[in-house]
Amino acid sequence: MLLEEVIARILSARPELTRDEVLRMIEARERSARGFLTRESAALSLAAELGIPIQFSFKPEMQIKNLVSGLNDVTVTGRVIYVSPLRRFMRRDGGEGSKRSIYIADKTGRVKVNLWNEKAESPNWNTLVDKIVRLSHVSVRRGPSGRVELNVDLRSEIEIEPSDLRPDDYPPLANFIRRIGEIKGDERIVDVAGILERIHPITIFRRQDGGEGRVRRAELSDQTGRVTLVLWDEHADMISEEHLGKYIMLINLGVRRRFDGQLELHSRSRTKIMPLHGKPSGF
Numbered sequence: 204m205l206l207e208e209v210i211a212r213i214l215s216a217r218p219e220l221t222r223d224e225v226l227r228m229i230e231a232r233e234r235s236a237r238g239f240l241t242r243e244s245a246a247l248s249l250a251a252e253l254g255i256p257i258q259f260s261f262k263p264e265m266q267i268k269n270l271v272s273g274l275n276d277v278t279v280t281g282r283v284i285y286v287s288p289l290r291r292f293m294r295r296d297g298g299e300g301s302k303r304s305i306y307i308a309d310k311t312g313r314v315k316v317n318l319w320n321e322k323a324e325s326p327n328w329n330t331l332v333d334k335i336v337r338l339s340h341v342s343v344r345r346g347p348s349g350r351v352e353l354n355v356d357l358r359s360e361i362e363i364e365p366s367d368l369r370p371d372d373y374p375p376l377a378n379f380i381r382r383i384g385e386i387k388g389d390e391r392i393v394d395v396a397g398i399l400e401r402i403h404p405i406t407i408f409r410r411q412d413g414g415e416g417r418v419r420r421a422e423l424s425d426q427t428g429r430v431t432l433v434l435w436d437e438h439a440d441m442i443s444e445e446h447l448g449k450y451i452m453l454i455n456l457g458v459r460r461r462f463d464g465q466l467e468l469h470s471r472s473r474t475k476i477m478p479l480h481g482k483p484s485g486f
């Protein structure tokens with residue numbers, strides 16, 4: 204049992220503690236988390252706080268809810284539900300580095316994954332949205348938001364669509380987006396996916412400050428309805444005629460109601476547009 208292994212490691216590293224004392228510390232940590240930590244996660248969190256390295260191997264299906272900061276050499280499997288654009292930066296030594304973030308999900312939750320350098324560029328992550336991936340030899344750290352994140356580096360391994368796993372054991376992509384027919388108009392932000400039915404030409408206009416703006420309208424549909432997309436500036440260039448009749452996913456769209464009562468979804472500075480390579484799982 205994972206819990207017993209962690210307790211044994213704590214007792215070995217801290218012989219001044221008794222088993223009962225360790226159990227009480229674990230239970231107190233679990234209670235203070237108010238349901239956000241399992242007993243095993245509370246034990247791992249305690250070990251990390253005490254500075255006790257946990258180096259034993261985890262089973263491949265280690266659940267996201269059991270991840271705690273400080274763990275190393277972890278293996279996690281999940282469905283890819285988001286892929287960020289590749290970002291390049293200059294290292295302190297003057298060399299160029301690259302980074303990309305993705306989110307994966309299992310039946311217990313979702314987690315951000317930071318991919319560095321070669322792992323950020325290969326495989327082609329833009330084609331892997333909705334795919335199941337297994338990430339091995341990764342580390343767990345707490346990110347700027349306070350939530351745990353996975354870090355994939357040179358020694359990590361990435362397995363795409365492992366043959367020993369069933370996709371149905373992982374939540375479908377449809378669980379993470381709003382159906383068009385369910386959008387009521389009182390939402391501030393929504394994530395959607397659907398078939399791109401129609402694309403209008405880009406319109407160029409002059410802003411009040413004299414700068415040039417660009418906007419493109421398009422029509423998106425799913426089984427529940429149809430809605431107009433209004434894509435501003437750089438987002439206007441992210442779709443083209445080649446995407447017509449294909450599925451796309453859009454993250455972080457603003458919801459607006461027109462004067463005639465119809466809803467529109469507008470791109471924002473943080474909007475992400477991801478072409479999909481087939482019908483989203485769960486649709």
